[in-house]
Amino acid sequence: xxxxxxxxxxxxxxxxxxxxxxxxxxxxxxxxxxxxxxxxxxxxxxxxxxxxxxxxxxxxxxxxxxxxxx
Numbered sequence: 001x002x003x004x005x006x007x008x009x010x011x012x013x014x015x016x017x018x019x020x021x022x023x024x025x026x027x028x029x030x031x032x033x034x035x036x037x038x039x040x041x042x043x044x045x046x047x048x049x050x051x052x053x054x055x056x057x058x059x060x061x062x063x064x065x066x067x068x069x070x
Contacts (some may be wrong), residue, residue: 002030017066028053049050
């Protein structure tokens with residue numbers, strides 16, 4: 001189930017990540033969804049890949065807010 005917009009992302013993503021991080025998540029998820037479509041757990045793989053991409057550019061602060069890494 002690729003996401004056409006950030007509004008379609010799961011609440012756990014929409015409610016926690018800044019808009020730019022949501023863009024990264026959505027784009028990487030959609031790409032991984034297609035790349036691993038033949039894998040038995042391709043949805044799980046796509047979500048894990050998307051979170052990994054976000055974590056390369058963003059970090060969660062002590063206050064729980066996600067920020068760009070310096």
